[in-house]
Amino acid sequence: MADDPQSRFEIVAREDFSDATYLLEVRHPLMARAARPGQFVIVMSHEHGERIPLTIADYDREEGTITLVIQAVGKSTREMQQTCTVGTHLYGMVGPMGMPSPLGKAKKVLCVGGGLGVAPIYPQMKGFKEAGAYVIAVIGFRTKSLVFWQEKFEACCDELILCTDDGSAGVEGRVTTGMELAIAKHPDIDECVAIGPPIMMKGAAEVTRPHGIKTMVSLNPVMIDGTGMCGGCRVKVGDTVKFACVDGPDFDGHKVDFDDLMARLGRFSSQEKAAMKRWSDECRMAKPVSPAGGKE
Ligand SMILES: Cc1cc2nc3c(=O)[nH]c(=O)nc-3n(C[C@H](O)[C@H](O)[C@H](O)COP(=O)(O)OP(=O)(O)OC[C@H]3O[C@@H](n4cnc5c(N)ncnc54)[C@H](O)[C@@H]3O)c2cc1C
């Protein structure tokens, strides 16, 4: 089966946005055909690799590719940053997983992406646009050098507000500042989608709450099997407990218990640090020794 294109996960393009953020385009025609906005895949980069969930940031049905945008934060994502080059293959990729985003019938939509959340908000924005909505996008980064996909957003949405924390590009401030500007100009926004770090999504939900704007967020709890069996990804939404991998990952931002989500995300930090240290030590050991006796 090794030569069957449906069973291989060839990396056909790669782009590095910064020291930590990189894009991979993976060829898999069936997955590209099936993907819907809001869905994700679970990837193993090699036989002994960890299974990591990644949002489908874009898909091209004609080319048969899906796009992943990844931030190197720990052992697996750093390892992929080193090894996933054009022409190599992922060992495994399962998906598309999760419920597609409920794009609804909104007429005017605010799409908000913070940092890496800019990538997963893109397919949702495209989906709303294709459904005929007027789309205002707010994207936020720490600083100008981290900005990516500005042109891609400009080409797709009706209005774009770029924010940077330090004011080096666009409006100075966080995405919540951009959201307030958008809501002041468009009091008739009927839906908002916000994706980014939990603290950002919590802030975004608080901006829209007093205006009564329906707000969906995409949650990123620790996932293991991705099938609703292990319970690892449970999140509290209103009075109910949901499994983000099968019930989500999109939920009503006004009902999500973000404090519980953030506490759960930090539960394995000592194991994650240990895995990172083990891997860094192995990388150092594997480096060839120079003739002078030092490491190259
Ligand atoms: C539905 C979903 C979509 C995601 N989409 C993206 C994406 O498009 N791009 C991206 O860069 N990241 C995405 N993530 C987060 C990504 O899965 C983690 O950054 C990655 O698993 C970290 O692995 P690591 O070994 O590099 O880091 P580690 O050091 O193991 O972990 C760093 C942090 O990542 C989180 N994390 C660790 N393991 C998991 C796991 N199995 N599942 C979820 N979170 C974990 C924890 O908060 C942890 O503190 C998504 C997560 C979910 C649940």
Ligand code: FES
């Ligand atoms: S990842 Fe196991 S139940 Fe969702």
